Amino acid sequence: MKAKDLSVLLGVILIIAMLVVPLPGWLLSILILINIILALIVILVSMNTQDALQFSIFPSLLLLLTLFRLALNVSTTRSILSEGEAGGVVETFGSFVIGDNPLVGFVVFIILVIIQFLVITKGAERVSEVGARFSLDAMPGKQMSIDADLNAGLISEQQAKERRAKVENEADFHGAMDGASKFVKGDAIAGIIIVLINIVFGLIIGMVQMGMSFPEALNTFMRLTVGDGLVSQIPALLIATATGIIVTRASSKGNLGSDVSGQLLQYPKLLFIAAGAIFLLGLTPINFLLTTTLAGLLVLSGYMLLKQEEKMEVPDVEEEEQSESSAMKSPENVVSLLNMDPIEFEFGYALIPLVDASQGGDLLDRVIMIRRQLAIELGIVIPVVRIRDNIQLNPNEYRLKIKGNEVAFGELLLDHYLAMTPGIDDDSLEGIDTNEPAFGLPAKWISEEVKDEAELSGFTVVDPPSVVSTHITEVIKKHAHILLGRQETKQLIDHLKENYPILADEVTPEPLSFGDIQKVLAKLLKENVSIRNLPIIFETLADFAKMTNDTELLAEYARQSLSPQITKQYAKDDRSLKVITVSGAVEKMIAENIQQTEHGNYLSLDPESQQLIIKTVSEEVERIALQEDTAILLCSPAIRMYMKQLVERFLPQVVVLSYNELEPTVQVQSVGVVNVA
Template sequence: RLILTHGHEGTHAAGDVIEAFGNFVVGNNYVIGLIVFVILIVINFIVITKGSGRVAEVAARFTLDAMPGKQMSIDADLNSGLINEDQARKRRREIEQEADFYGAMDGASKFVRGDAIAGIIITFVNIGGGLLIGVIQKGLDISTAAKFYTMLTIGDGLLSQIPALIISTAAGTIVTRSSSNEDNMGAEVAGQLFKNPRAVAISSAVIGLLGLVPGLPTAPFLLMSAILGGVAWMLTKYKSESDDNEKKRVESAANAPRKENIETLLPLDLVELEVGYGLINIVESDKSGDLLERIVSIRKQFALDLGIVVPSIHIRDNLQLAPGEYRLLIKGNKVGGGTLRPEFMLAMDPGNVMDRIEGIPTKEPAFGLDALWVSPNRKEEAEMAGYTVVDLPTVMATHLTEIVRTHAHELLGRQEASTLVENFKKTHPKVVEELIPDQMSLGSVVRVLQGLLKEQVSIRDFLTIFETLADEAPRNKDVEVLTENVRRGLARSITSKYTTEMGNIPVMTLHPVIEELIANSLLQTEQGVQLVMDPNTAHRMISEIARAVETHPEIAGQPILLTSPTARRHLFKLTHRFIPQLVVLSHNELTSDANVKSVALVELNHAS
């Protein structure tokens, strides 16, 4: 208003500030002032406000789009127990605040942009209006009117555009600020500018070099270079002291006596694998070892073959073992192990080797086959000679499989069985409810399952097992008798397991005299029916069974003894310790269409 009403009086009409600012920028040439004003407008309107507005718009859109996913993540963490209600409430509030912030900044950027546009329009309106008033109403010539009104209007416009430029810059800085945990904006800006002393030192050197260029003002550049150099030196010194203090703190914490919780030493890993340092390479995946992948496959195979979930195997190195030694522990006790030769491969003789090759004689740890340790570069030679050549991870994985298979019943406790029962109950609730707990306790069911696993009978067919127990448990509570009944119920599974590729089941049978001897040795006691046999006779019988296994190659891989249902479990107990690979079956455990082939008859008259 002052410019339009009193502008014809001179450049002092709108006050000393606008006059001084106009003279400083415009000087005696208002065209220069107009160009400077346009440049500031371009910087503010096109560069700063347009960029910050776009950033705010995109950030607000992405934040709103991501809100449902973040809310679901919080709900999932809350349901899984990773966070509590208070933490979930706090995280939801932070998400809401973030969305509100970016939404508000999107709107604020529109205000800033509008402020810049309004300043431009007001300035040009003032110039046009001033020229009209000065020429038409006040009688000034165009040159004088342009000088007075343009200088005053541009001075006023610059005074309004500089705050607008500052506001736009501040808004752009806030909107483009990267997400961090720093609440203090000033501290974050200072931290990013002076975080790296090397960057400040390089800036100091560049400015110092510019000061030495002829024609450029030397003193200001050298002064600024000196200031930045001092800042870089102080930052370097501070960082060095901080690193030293952090190093001392870490060393102090490492050397400080630790309070050890003795209770953490009490729990045992159910399954552990200890290896010597020479076998670490075949265990660690980053060193091309694939034993871990093989163990995963082993656990899957056990779930399919035996119906149990083998717990995770804890693998660790043990410096007390020999370099190539390994051992498997169940509940802290060693149940098996062996010694391998690192950097070698195992060449096994399957029985049809044509040419013998040189190597270090040994025994294959899983099945006791004759084998040789050979170097990897002789693998093709050994295979051409008829040997089966495998690497160390395969040897160890095969041995571990057989060890775990032998001790599978030890891995099934009440907790593991309860998990299996609960999973089965989801699909067959009535079957489980009829048996547990009315007819049998969970402990009794576990003992039946353990009895099956001890003889390598799969418990995957839970339906048949529970149906059989539900039928037999009301009449008999003896776990061993119930186990025998379940085995008969699983006859089809047992028959399928031991049928060879030829379609038959090669077995050994007992002489009728031995069958009668066993039947006469069964005695009813308080603990149930027990086999009470003369030790010498028992020893002779075991020796004859072992002799039959050795002299008949067709059953050496999987020896099976077929006997009567009454004697089966007692014969298994008698022979298991001395011939652990022997499978004892009864006639009732094979289906009617099973093709049984008797290859040996065990008698007592050949005992030594």
């Protein structure tokens, strides 16, 4: 343990000992001076902090200093009443203040106590209560502001964590200060009671036990009591003042001294007005020389401050030009231009109300919920979405970019609702024909007047913020495999290591690198398979990575391990699944044309056969499109990935599953067959 840490522990033990162990006068004098020194240090530190959190230990320190001061009071009271003396420091303070008149000294002491208790302590207590309440009330708003900045791309994840921690620490600090201010109040009340006890019982002990006369006992114990009260109340006054300074500090970039001087003297011309008022005051019977001297000092100060302002207002043009030129030439200025946001959402100026909270826009909050939703559904942390306006776009247009490439766009009418057709065309509904951007369904922009009519007619009516948030969600889902890079993969692995360290170490860095694992996870995401169950995926990789390093095959093994998840994703509630099966002839044709190379396997099928298979699949998909929302193609595990590669270019919406990816309990019903015979 460090020496300074040990000294604090020993200090606390000494405080407890002072409450029960009598101390000699010379040791009391040393401890009293230490008490005054600590109080001076505390008030100086509180005046020089720029932020209350820089002195976050203050509430606990306040408790210890209050306990130390009360222990000193107990020790000096014991010494005064038992021996009639309490050390040289107490004697000196008492003699200096009282002089020859004990009553005047006592009155001075009472005034000092009243100032501390009624003015500083009560004020600091009230400010602490209000500060704690306001801090707790403002906490949700501050958290939302941080989330908004994070989603707008103004701050990073790390900066957001630091800001959230600061908000929580501020709330904890003000709550602690609210309680700690009660220590100061209780200390002031205890000081008053201890003084009364010293005087009353001091007179009794002096006259009864020590045989003093009343004037002698009054002079002796009044002097000691006032001296003891002063050496106790002066540090108490400093600590109470420090408490008031800490709890009344607003946000600032400087300490209390620079803020007071900078803000109090920020209007130099007002000093001339004050000088004139003081000079006119000298025309009265008040000392003319004194008021004229003070007025002259005010005029001189105002003149010097005005000259200083003029120097600050005249910029050094050459220095500015040189600084701008050097900034433009610096490599950092160019390197910063290379940064590219993973996800960008740009919109025209007419869509600003979508993101402006003052106009009721909640798109930032919706993006937060989208990131949370996709983390649950897909198992990856979506990067922050950079949201900004773009005057080059049409007023009602927006577009979405993934890693700098435009992947989606749309148009919104903020004063309309989007009504999606229930399946049959209805020309009787007035509106602007369009397509729903996320799924391409036919829809109409309708006014609020016909909203109720559309809903009664069976249309699905959605407001513009819901339209764009749905579009963003679907686009990010579709491109999740692109957003998952090696860095994001490493973050997922680091998270897995927290609970499954042995499993993670068995898979990476040997036999699979971060790049290999990223390819496997990306292949799963590309086919809309969630990777949230990362332990199951890593268990599979640990079993098969020693047999092959082909990421395509490893992804197939991972899919088979996730069969309960995939079955639940596509099977109906009654555990049934309607599929299009692949005939044995087609499977044989594909299996016979698989070429094996050093860099992996691929399908080498002649173009005519490919076109024939794709045409057959397309016909079957169109035939059942009216019955099923999702077209599912079912084949054997050996050819599943080759079948997917074959059809995804022309029919990306078709889901290709293998028998091993379905649970044995699911009832498979074939509604079509892919056959080339």
